[in-house]
Amino acid sequence: MDCHGVASVIEIPEGSKKIVLVGNPNVGKSVFFNAFTGMYVDVSNFPGTTVDISHGKYKDDVVIDTPGVYGVSSFNDEERVARDVILYGDIIVNVVDAVHLERDLFLTQQIIDMGKPVVVALNMMDDVKRNGLKIDVKKLSKQLGVEVISTTATKGEGIQEVKEAIHRAKKGNRLQVVEDNILKVLGDVDEESEAVLLLEEDEHMLERHKLVLKYPLRESIYMERRRRVDEIVNQVVAESNQGASFKTKLGRWMIQPLTGIPILLFTLYLMYQAIGVFVAQTVVEITEEIIMGTYYNDFIVGIFTRFVEEGNFVGDLLIGEFGLFTMAPIYLLGLLLPLVVGFYLCLSVLEDSGYLPRIATLVDRLLTYLGLNGRAVIPMILGFGCVTMATITTRLLGSKRERFIATMLLGLAIPCSAQLGVIAGLIAPLGFKYLLIYLVTIFTVFVLTGTALNKVMPGKSTDLLIDLPPLRLPQFNNVLRKTYIKTLMFMKEAGPLFAVGAVTITIMQYTGILEGVTAFFAPITQGFLKLPPQVAQAFIMGIIRRDFGAAGLDSLASAGILSGAQVVVSLVAITLFVPCIAAIMVIFKERSWQESAAIWIGSFILSFLTAGVLAQLIL
Template identity: 30%
Template sequence: MRVVLVGNPNVGKSAVFFRLTGAKVLTSNYPGTTVEFAKGVLIKNSERVDIIDAPGAYSIEPTNKAEEVTVRLLKEAAIVVNVIDATNLERNLYLTLQLIKQQCKLLVVLNMWDETKHKGIDIDIDKLQNLLGVPVVHSCGLSGEGIKDIALKLNQAKVSSLNLEGRDLWEIIGEITSSVQTLHHKHHSFRDVMEEITIHPFTGIPFSVVVLGLCFLVVRFIGESLIHFALDPFFENIYKPFLWRLNELIHWEFLRNILIGGLINENIEFMQSLGVLSTGIYVPIAVVFPYVLSFYFVLGLLEDFGYLPRLSVLMDNVMHKLGLHGVSVIPFILSLGCNVPGVLASRVLESRRERFILATLTAISIPCMAQISMIVGVLGKYGLRYILMVFGTLFLVWFSLGVILNKFIRGESPEILMEIPPYRKINLYVLFRKLWIRISGFIKEAVPLVLLGVFMTNLLFSLGVLKVLGIIVAPVVTFIWGLPEKAILALLVGFLRKDVAVGMLGPLGLSPKQLVVGCTILAIYFPCMGTFSVLLKELGLKDMCKSLAIMLIVAILVGGLLNLIIK
């Protein structure tokens, strides 16, 4: 049996889905968290029920790629569970009535039931059930309340006998809500005040500056504290002596080189030795992980409270210059964690043109957290100004390339039309569960690739493959970018993992200027493997090739310019 969860964006479908199946899905407080469907299994009386979490949709006539997915899923559903935001029946019932009209076998779930009390809303469920002609249950996805009822009543889902032909759906909704819903007066709460502050530009803009500044400080504080007080002491005092012991035990030099790497001034240098067990372990665990953890913690807070949509509205103007609209702020922010979910999130945009611009700009000029932390790690000792040069350049590339693409790509971009959800209380369990999903994903996917990257680097070094490649691309690398031939290796490894690639610049003995050029072009020139595959999936072969061509051209130009400008 196949059950599909369908509902408006941001009504908590994924939270209900997680409670029903235990599957690892992310939940947030903004429309468009789920852009792809997720599958899970519910075992009911030893019968297997496949449950599918569909992207949010306002209607069964799709207006973007995420909604298209939902409409396709609907066609294959045996039972449709329509999840509704109980605090906003007026808008949510539109989709419900469309589903009734489509003769879907339907069960309606009034989610966020706990919020109705806070908002002074009373809903007569029995009456609603009678009017709709399908079973209605209530639930709270975040706490898990009422989820059992959904599972129990799945079998009672039925096709409504309500006849809607030729009637205005919004009119019927008016009739239904006025007869089942009673509104009470409620007092202004802290969240209402916040809503007022952040929606008006004069208070909202300064507020956003403060919020983003705070986020930056908190990410840095948590990341640095983890490194200084926990990870560095561990690696220096416990792990390094262990590596020395291992170093003494291994007599075969080739293996020693692969595992421990080269000694720098008679010492194992975690950032430079390039051994699988030295640099390969240190980079993902002690340099990248702390910042990935702190970034996703802060991102989770912003997502769950509901701040991101307000940022979208405030940034709408800027995004228009890039041929996008405010909603694209969310994919860009996600990309700072990792480009892969960022590019996927482009599905909430309406036009192909916007998706192309967003994906290209992301892959070129938004470095992921792993890369950011390595750039800081490699350049940090030379001073803040070099770090700023890299990020400043990327920012300029982001903006100017956006303006150029907007000018030269045919067509027009649609305007913003977005629902702004209310602020919601942050549920710590949900917040930390999400953090865990993201962090365990990072460890499972990134660490093996980093190890592989370091291993390959070592191998390529030993096998002399570099010399051949060196002759081919030397003109660009040495002449235009002013880097030594060996830097080609970093460009090769960059396809595997960008963080390792940045790390490899360390042992090459580059000047700060060369490091700035190297770090910047590593961000721009080509996507990493993961991003490459989503670009292909989202853009198609032809558009991806266009996007890649832009990347290479921009990398050559920007690298060359930096090489000329920086002294």
């Protein structure tokens, strides 16, 4: 699409200027467009796309509204349309969200680099005070080299000033890297704006002018543009509590270590009280022991004993100790379902309130010591829901090095929601002492492993770039919908695996394989870990699924086979134990087989080594 292509969809009278409205999504461009054009609006479909653009008249000129974009590029239809209109616009009115300058000014600087006359409408200024901010508009105008006008478009404030400034629009201060290189390519294209996109390796521009890339400067220009925007924001924006809303102040407190850490600890305490105490003890006592363990168990056993004999293989397979219709549904529905619902309910509240990215910002410095950045807290928190799902989300991390470290820590020291629920249910009755021992042990292994990997692996962690949404009260319907969807996904995944686990364990028990494995691991479980031999069965079950193994420990603790200290040792081992089959499959899919094998073997060794050392100390 060239300038004639723009003219083919928009009638531009001779002598008229093309005034182009440009901005990020949801910055209020439509209000400005309506103020300029009134009722004289037309909509046309842009050739080769499904994108409609609005255009109308303002005095003798034509005003064109572009789709909301974050940059001028060729990544999708909206950006291609915006690029094609901006390239051949005469004057650019750039609408900027005053509260999010660090985001919006990237596009502003790119348009300035393109050599276009620009007027910046600094919109939503009414939100600036509510967010406890002060903006030096004159200094911002000087830094950019173009006129900047404060506006609150929804109230009509500043719009007339923008109209009057249009024909005073001027070119701004380009980046030095653009200034130094633009003459090298200007002879190959028609306009300065095209030359800048050529330097930024825009494929459309190379193809249109049948050129071969000579100056690969995209990364250099983008990095310099990001640095320049951050520098400008630091100079012109100041925080102030005067006039700031309580939500704004609270949002700031959440990311400052002095106040943020106590807030985080208090949040985790509330989650523990909700999941570890109320759900794991009160609710589960009703669902597991009464509804499923008594009423359901008696009902299902009564039905099957009419057709099968207890004690033979079929009887054990269906209604035995690890039966397909006894243990599997009792643990899945009575024990795990309420715990998983409780966890996802809490996680959905954190997500919907906007607190989750603030946790990422708060722990960024800590995670840097582990070779990660604050963004890694997202897969870590998701790992408390499902390690399999969290492993997939490590893709959002910036380097292969970070993805390996995060995957190793997920597989090693992050218990999934179902396992976490069983752990909470087992430890809560033991008192604070054993809870503290467990938490300190797991956290120590987590930190030492991450620190060691950070030291031995080449490279360093990438910087954290994350958008902090405004704090808001979670929407009840939205929280329930997220909880329902995630719980349903968990049940669909866990149900078949529990059935497979029940069948596998029953076969191993009936054929004597389970006793053989128990005897084989006896030197470790009984000697080094100082645990009863039956615990080996729980470890085997844990390979199939972590929470399946934790559920096995629950049955041993309920039968009085494990003491309080032995429960803690066995839980440390099962937490640090190798990831379940589903997680291992995803790890092998996401990482190379060498990395996956290292994670699997490393988890196996560290789990028994840590549990063994703990056993020597407390047993």
